[in-house]
Amino acid sequence: MYDKAQFLLDRSVDSVSSDAKRASKRSPRALAMVTCLTSAVLAGGFLAPRAALAIQSAELYRMDSAFYGRYEARIRYAPGEGVVSSFFLWKEGSSSTTSWNELDYEKINANCRLQTNIWTAKGTQNAVTSMPAFDICADYHTYTFEWTPDYISWAIDGTQLRKVTGANVTEYTQNASAGMAIHFNIWNGDSSFGGTLNAATLPVRQFINWVQYSSYANGAFQVKWREDFNGTSVPDGWGVGDWVSPLKHSTHNPFNVTFANGIAVLSLTADGATGFTGTPPADSAGGTGGAPGTGGASGTGGASGTGGSVSTGGAGPGGAGHVGTGGAASGTGGSAAGGSGPGTGGASQGTGGTTASGGISGTGGVASDTGGATGTGGAASGTGGTAGSSSGCDCRTGGQDLSTGGFFVAAMLMAARAFRRRRA
Helix, strand or coil: CHHHHHHHHHHHHHHHHHHHHHCCCHHHHHHHHHHHHHHHHHHHHHHHHCCCCCEEEEEECCCCCCEEEEEEEEEEECCCCCEEEEEEEEEEEEECCCCCCEEEEECCCCCCCEEEEEEECCCCEEEECCCCCCCCCCCCEEEEECCCCCCEEECCCCCEEEEEECCCHHHHHCCCCCCCCEEEEEEECCCEECCCCHHHHHEEEEEEEEEEEEECCCEEEEEEEEECCEEEECCEEEECCCEHHHHCCCCCHHHHEEEEEEEEEEEEECCCCCCCCCCCCCCCCCCCCCCCCCCCCCCCCCCCCCCCCCCCCCCCCCCCCCCCCCCCCCCECCCCCCCCCEECCCCCCEEEECCCCCCCCCCCCCCCCCCCCCCCCCCCCCCCCCCCCCCCHHHHHCCCCCHHHHHHHHHHHHHHHCCCCCCC
């Protein structure tokens, strides 16, 4: 899953750069020696011939990391044989030569199968492939990771798909004390994974409606931040990839991450045909698993029947709390923020008024249940958190080979000093 040569090159350059700064404070001779090594590494990495990558892929990621909690996103995966379309959590600095923590949803092959992975500490993969009853490439669904001291689980639209406990969770957690970062990407596979791409099927897209993180403590989840992608550029606290993808068949291109109509679009395109200028497909359910709302201004639960301004969650997690009662009561549509199951939104008949139904349509997933005026939920801005420190991926140029001439030994010695960057 890693471009090891590129990883070593990047770390070599970073290491040499740091040494140069320290050497400049010690002596001119030391500075000259480090400068010479820097030139060798750069020459070997950037001037070595390499095959052109005619396919342009994409990666979008959150710059900061988080620990225990619920990580969820509403996604429509990209179709096509040879197209890998993903939502995953990744530990900064993970490497196949050190320790590797990762959780995945990966759409693979033309029939849109879904593979879930857990990589724990020593880089041991435990993968399960499933075939959901619905087409994950034809519509949006809510995908959720839950990571607690006792379990790690995967769920789609509030229905648990997989759960691990015991030693796997212990090992995973011990190696991820600094937390995990949210990533999305799209790239092309081959016969070894994901299928062989027919370039004539390009372009294809992965669409992301929203992303949300809820912390976990004392047996409860609490929404901390939410991103609705309402702007037209990369939101604060997020970054885009510019490195070689897994299997090295494409290069992540920042121009293949675009935003329109409240949807993040990740494109897989031919070289020279990057970007997306159309209209993203609408999310028919649209709602989210955010903070609970109430059942209408008058408390009848029938006037709006939404069961909460944001608790519908599409077919995914809405408020898992109380059913709206209608009548004189305010009829809340789910008192638990971002519950793990589908929000009911007030499914029982209202007790007040002659026609109050308590929000019959507020089932937490039907098309008419919009989740309130905006259906955004969570924090007002939805971005949450602060812009974390750079994850160090911006230096990735992709595809360079370290096996060139006289600089090899020096580059490898310096590369061994650090392992930090990126699943690519």
